[in-house]
Amino acid sequence: MSSDTPVPPDRAGSWSLSDTSSRDALQLIAEGVTELAGFGVAAIRVVRDDGLEVVAVAGSDEAREQLMGTRTPTELIEAEIEHADDWGPLRFVPHDRIDLDVETWGWVPDVEPREGPDAWHPMDALLAPLYDGAGTLRGLLSIDLPVDGRRPSDAQRRLLEKYAEQASRAVLTALAREELAEQVRLSNTARTIVRRASGQPSLVRVLEECGEALVDGFRALGMWIQTFDANGTGSSSVYASDGTGVELPRELVDMADRSARRAWDDQTVYVLSKDRMTAGLRDDQVNLIFGSIAGSGVDSILFVPLGAGPDRLGNLVLTRAADGPEWTETEASAALDIGHDLGGAILNARNFEREHRLVAELRALDTYKSQLIATVSHELKNPLTAIVGHLELLESAGEVSDKTRTSLAAMERGAQRLERVVDDLLLLSKVGDPANSIIPRPVDLRSIVDDVFDLTAVAAARRNLTVRVEAPPEPVVALGDADELDRLLTNLVSNAVKYTPVDRAITVVLARKGNEIVLSCQDEGIGISDADRGNLFREFFRSSNPVAVAQPGTGLGLAIVARIVERHHGRIEVESEIGVGSTFRVFLPAAPA
Ligand code: ADP
Numbered sequence: 001m002s003s004d005t006p007v008p009p010d011r012a013g014s015w016s017l018s019d020t021s022s023r024d025a026l027q028l029i030a031e032g033v034t035e036l037a038g039f040g041v042a043a044i045r046v047v048r049d050d051g052l053e054v055v056a057v058a059g060s061d062e063a064r065e066q067l068m069g070t071r072t073p074t075e076l077i078e079a080e081i082e083h084a085d086d087w088g089p090l091r092f093v094p095h096d097r098i099d100l101d102v103e104t105w106g107w108v109p110d111v112e113p114r115e116g117p118d119a120w121h122p123m124d125a126l127l128a129p130l131y132d133g134a135g136t137l138r139g140l141l142s143i144d145l146p147v148d149g150r151r152p153s154d155a156q157r158r159l160l161e162k163y164a165e166q167a168s169r170a171v172l173t174a175l176a177r178e179e180l181a182e183q184v185r186l187s188n189t190a191r192t193i194v195r196r197a198s199g200q201p202s203l204v205r206v207l208e209e210c211g212e213a214l215v216d217g218f219r220a221l222g223m224w225i226q227t228f229d230a231n232g233t234g235s236s237s238v239y240a241s242d243g244t245g246v247e248l249p250r251e252l253v254d255m256a257d258r259s260a261r262r263a264w265d266d267q268t269v270y271v272l273s274k275d276r277m278t279a280g281l282r283d284d285q286v287n288l289i290f291g292s293i294a295g296s297g298v299d300s301i302l303f304v305p306l307g308a309g310p311d312r313l314g315n316l317v318l319t320r321a322a323d324g325p326e327w328t329e330t331e332a333s334a335a336l337d338i339g340h341d342l343g344g345a346i347l348n349a350r351n352f353e354r355e356h357r358l359v360a361e362l363r364a365l366d367t368y369k370s371q372l373i374a375t376v377s378h379e380l381k382n383p384l385t386a387i388v389g390h391l392e393l394l395e396s397a398g399e400v401s402d403k404t405r406t407s408l409a410a411m412e413r414g415a416q417r418l419e420r421v422v423d424d425l426l427l428l429s430k431v432g433d434p435a436n437s438i439i440p441r442p443v444d445l446r447s448i449v450d451d452v453f454d455l456t457a458v459a460a461a462r463r464n465l466t467v468r469v470e471a472p473p474e475p476v477v478a479l480g481d482a483d484e485l486d487r488l489l490t491n492l493v494s495n496a497v498k499y500t501p502v503d504r505a506i507t508v509v510l511a512r513k514g515n516e517i518v519l520s521c522q523d524e525g526i527g528i529s530d531a532d533r534g535n536l537f538r539e540f541f542r543s544s545n546p547v548a549v550a551q552p553g554t555g556l557g558l559a560i561v562a563r564i565v566e567r568h569h570g571r572i573e574v575e576s577e578i579g580v581g582s583t584f585r586v587f588l589p590a591a592p593a
Helices: 020-036 061-067 074-082 154-197 203-217 250-266 283-292 329-396 402-431 445-462 482-498 557-567
Strands: 039-048 051-058 071-073 085-087 090-093 125-131 137-146 222-228 235-240 270-273 298-308 311-321 441-444 466-470 477-480 505-513 516-523 571-577 581-589
Touching: 020 039, 020 051, 020 137, 020 154, 039 061, 039 154, 051 061, 051 074, 071 074, 074 125, 074 137, 090 154, 125 154, 137 154, 154 203, 154 329, 203 222, 203 311, 203 329, 222 250, 222 298, 250 283, 250 298, 250 311, 298 329, 311 329, 329 402, 402 557, 441 445, 441 482, 445 466, 445 482, 445 505, 445 516, 477 482, 477 516, 477 581, 482 505, 482 516, 482 557, 482 581, 557 571, 557 581
Parallel strands: 466 505
Antiparallel strands: 039 051, 039 137, 051 071, 085 090, 090 125, 125 137, 222 235, 222 311, 270 298, 298 311, 441 477, 505 516, 516 581, 571 581
């Protein structure tokens, strides 16, 4: 019998040592057996998953043709070794004790059995099982067709034992190399996945970035990812590596859902194969899976749960065709690790998406608010202008009594106050509208400081306030909108004037610090309480301090300041002490020097 061991009815043909030098070494050993030990055929098998695959055959082209790449279930070979005659490293199974269905599994040479007690029978089997240090079967050397037609002599046996020893070393080396190469390949894949997947803003992007690396790294035919809804119930999207949508029957999606949750809890992956029983799955389930992807060429599946910590997030499916290699232990454990990495990336992307949605919603709300304020203010503006105009007309008419004049003056003050509110509201809606951003240009803040100084000089003089400006002689250029920056400083300085008792001083300081321009407005005024400081920039906020309330104001000035600062990608700080004074410090991006 050819190399005495069974041959599976269908060729796996899927695995041969990828490392040529390992393959050549094994082939040389097989050839040594046929050329120097006096045998017609020698074959070497290597354990691969649950089978022994033929990786080298020497001596007969016919045997080579028929055996190379075939795979025999390990347990069948182990059973055969079990009841063989123990010749030390060699085992002999006489033809009448052969268990295997040779017609199905084997290759039987076309030779006539000879006569005599030591005659070699075509169905005899001579094996050298190759074990590793732990005593696990890792390969098999099988020898057949002695040239002299006899069972091996002592001398031949000793020679064969030497070859078996060599073969054993070569097989272990080949397997170790294979494993190492696989580990390197998969850890490269994992590294690529982590690098590409992390920080992607959406699930689709995560997949776009990783799909190819996954398919390549795992030598897969294709892949898809199914994610659960953000609330963890039911499944949502299915993304395929080739960008096409995957339509899976509801029943299958539900099944994948349950399996992914179980697999994540157990921290395991499942290998599903068309022809082989898969632990935990019934025949009808396997049929459902492969039936629904019939025609895709998929023959086996590596089913990987995705998650992060206790969160089960979905599953990754890697597919292989019938002629693809089988999924190895190393691949399974690498896939589980990637399930963690991808899970983290999915969680991140999901948070990104959620934040993005929230920001969009808030922005929409902001736009709506701005529009509402703008509309209402516009509607108020025209009738107000008419009221103020008519009041002036009436006042100048001459024939009104003193009492009426007092009333008219009160009405005019009210109308003016309303006008200020409306103007501030219009400005607030303008600077608060996200759809209406500024076009930043270089703005010399020194000229703005000078303008504001002139503008507030009268009010300051009325209270006998000293206004000082400290600025370098050269221009101090910020990036922004000149009108808005003018308005920002006007609001700060007029507040300083309003909220500072007579005879004191106000200082405006302008400086460039690295990439920032610092603009500060410092007063010796009434100060702001800690409680008020938290609310200063809210619309319509006015302090409860009676000294502050006594001053006219809309409560919109600082809200406008805050919006302008924000639009300029700057920031604002406030330092204050009751009765001592306040400093408002604005930081703005400087124009490139
Ligand atoms: P207002 O029109 O009331 O001045 P703002 O928004 O400009 O509105 O200011 C809000 C409140 O902050 C003021 O009412 C005042 O109580 C307080 N405030 C602002 N600037 C100063 C300052 N320089 N010193 C003391 N209090 C201030």
